[in-house]
Amino acid sequence: MNNIIEVAHLKKSFKSVKAVDDISFIVHEGEFFAFLGLNGAGKSTTINIITGALPKDDGEVKVNGLNIEGDLSKIRANVGIVYQNSTLDRFLSVYDNLRFKAALYGYTGDRFSKRLEEITGQFELSSLLKRPLGKLSGGQRRRVDIARALFHEPKILILDEPTTGLDPQTRQRVWEVIKDEQKKKNLTVFLTTHYMEEAAEAHYVVILDKGKIVAKGTPIDLKERYSHDSLFFYHPDDVVYSLLKRKGLQYSLKNDSLAVPIENSLFARGLMQECPEAFTDFELIKGRMDDVFLNVTGKDMEEGTKNE
Amino acid sequence: MNKKAWTDFVYLTKRDIKVFYNDRPSFLASLISPFILVLLYVTFLKNVYDDSLLSVLSHFGIDSLPMTLINGFSGGWLMSSIMATTCVTLTFCGNTIVVADKLSGASNDIQAAPVSRNVIYLAYFACNFISTILVALIALILGFGYLAFVGWFLSFLDVFMILLTTILLTLFGSFLASIIMSFLHSQGSITTWSIIVSSVYGFLCGAYMPISSFSNGLANLIYCLPGTYATMALRHYFCHGALEAIETNIAGDIGTEKASAAIVAIQGGFDIQITAFGNKITLQFAFLILGLAIIFMLIAYSLIVFLQGRSAEFKRGKSAKA
Numbered sequence: 001m002n003n004i005i006e007v008a009h010l011k012k013s014f015k016s017v018k019a020v021d022d023i024s025f026i027v028h029e030g031e032f033f034a035f036l037g038l039n040g041a042g043k044s045t046t047i048n049i050i051t052g053a054l055p056k057d058d059g060e061v062k063v064n065g066l067n068i069e070g071d072l073s074k075i076r077a078n079v080g081i082v083y084q085n086s087t088l089d090r091f092l093s094v095y096d097n098l099r100f101k102a103a104l105y106g107y108t109g110d111r112f113s114k115r116l117e118e119i120t121g122q123f124e125l126s127s128l129l130k131r132p133l134g135k136l137s138g139g140q141r142r143r144v145d146i147a148r149a150l151f152h153e154p155k156i157l158i159l160d161e162p163t164t165g166l167d168p169q170t171r172q173r174v175w176e177v178i179k180d181e182q183k184k185k186n187l188t189v190f191l192t193t194h195y196m197e198e199a200a201e202a203h204y205v206v207i208l209d210k211g212k213i214v215a216k217g218t219p220i221d222l223k224e225r226y227s228h229d230s231l232f233f234y235h236p237d238d239v240v241y242s243l244l245k246r247k248g249l250q251y252s253l254k255n256d257s258l259a260v261p262i263e264n265s266l267f268a269r270g271l272m273q274e275c276p277e278a279f280t281d282f283e284l285i286k287g288r289m290d291d292v293f294l295n296v297t298g299k300d301m302e303e304g305t306k307n308e
Numbered sequence: 309m310n311k312k313a314w315t316d317f318v319y320l321t322k323r324d325i326k327v328f329y330n331d332r333p334s335f336l337a338s339l340i341s342p343f344i345l346v347l348l349y350v351t352f353l354k355n356v357y358d359d360s361l362l363s364v365l366s367h368f369g370i371d372s373l374p375m376t377l378i379n380g381f382s383g384g385w386l387m388s389s390i391m392a393t394t395c396v397t398l399t400f401c402g403n404t405i406v407v408a409d410k411l412s413g414a415s416n417d418i419q420a421a422p423v424s425r426n427v428i429y430l431a432y433f434a435c436n437f438i439s440t441i442l443v444a445l446i447a448l449i450l451g452f453g454y455l456a457f458v459g460w461f462l463s464f465l466d467v468f469m470i471l472l473t474t475i476l477l478t479l480f481g482s483f484l485a486s487i488i489m490s491f492l493h494s495q496g497s498i499t500t501w502s503i504i505v506s507s508v509y510g511f512l513c514g515a516y517m518p519i520s521s522f523s524n525g526l527a528n529l530i531y532c533l534p535g536t537y538a539t540m541a542l543r544h545y546f547c548h549g550a551l552e553a554i555e556t557n558i559a560g561d562i563g564t565e566k567a568s569a570a571i572v573a574i575q576g577g578f579d580i581q582i583t584a585f586g587n588k589i590t591l592q593f594a595f596l597i598l599g600l601a602i603i604f605m606l607i608a609y610s611l612i613v614f615l616q617g618r619s620a621e622f623k624r625g626k627s628a629k630a
Contacts, residue, residue: 048416051420052419052420053416053419053420073422074422076420076421076422077422079420081417081420083413083416083417085412085413087412087413087414087416087417089323089327089414091326091327091330091331092323092326092327092330096323096326099319100319100320100322100323101417101421103315103316103319104316104319104320104418104421104422104423105421105422106312106315108315108319132330
């Protein structure tokens, strides 16, 4: 796969605060790439530098083989962005929001009409075209945001926390649309998020903390390196307790269950073979991205988010 | 401007204008200044103008005038005041979109597209000018309607020159607002500036009160501001037809010489003819000042946009060279 975004030793400070501190990473063409971190970790700053909205202090950024210092206009033509806070014009209709932005990418006249038909069908926007933005629900607005970012058929779609504040159903719908587009057009998706389940779906994840990369790899790699599987025993009896004591396993009580951290599923299978009578009501849960994040940053994602 | 830049400019300008007119609160706020002036006129200013006019004439032995002449003059004076303030104060309301875009993130979104920064700012300027001139023209049409109803004394040339002055003054106001707004980044600062300009500009251009009613120091300051000369030009074209009719009307009673002297006195007292720093200001000079002010502001605004763009590019490229 070709490198579509290359970032090397990127630095950016705001006065004494190092927002991005010497980070390097590569995004491949057609990849679903996730940037994971709490608010203030440096995710949006990096995106703003990649799109040329913010100047960098140091380092090198190449998008689609082009350096951002010289070829910003060509880079921008191939990038679609969905911002954390919608930038749609709330006083304009959905149609006007699409029309005025599309024109800046050369979509006018028949070319615009043709693409409008495609995109409104894909995002189920036909019935919303005449409505002012102010009259749409949060989920509908997000769909318009994404449709507008994809209108000019970019190679890269940058999503800056696109589903923050959306209900689970809408989040699911938004992701269906994005993944569908990614598959059809080999679109590179660059996502920043603090939702673990979204990052877990990515091909490659970079975890940022205080402007630095603290971990990177595929979700499976990260889970293997920074998390562990857990065996849950529900309504445990003496047989379970004696097995855990015999094997010297640590456990914690969670409501009516015992959570036992274990190395992997192979170890669980051994336990099951050794003492099948202990396994009457149990569950094996694979390592999660939450554990990865907690182990890597020392911060709980939800608490960290709430604290900021 | 190449084809791509021209298309970008047209679409951005349309977008900016549509956002401005669909933003009802901002649009209605822009009409407050002329509305207040009309309200003041209806409640008491008209009587003040009428009394002042008759007071000047009484020194020349004239106690009364036909109402059509009085209404034509005071209506013209009101309209010149409205247009002198509206063309400038409206531009500040029309330009709030620049700061609103910065605050909403729309500005970042637009700049993330392959569009020149100069084109974006040119479109903001065009939107400001067009949206202001449209409202100003509506005000002008309503004003002409009012004058036609109470007393019409304008020639075709007067109407043409009023239109020309309105366009030039709007151009001046658009540049002034664009320059000031390019340094503002918060809703609070826009509101503060809009309030300051809306409330103070009318006084500073001599639209609310004749300059002779101010102290010498303040009057000298007002003479240094280009808006004053545009106000004088508007007063001239709105009122000189009525004044000519008044002169003809009173000449029969007091003779042509005294009638001419009475008109000169009215022109002086009502800022239709101003004398700045001991010099009688001609209409040509008033337009020269206005034209020079527009050129100066065009250069200043272009420089600001250019330098702000260069500053961003310099910061972006600094590390590449290091």
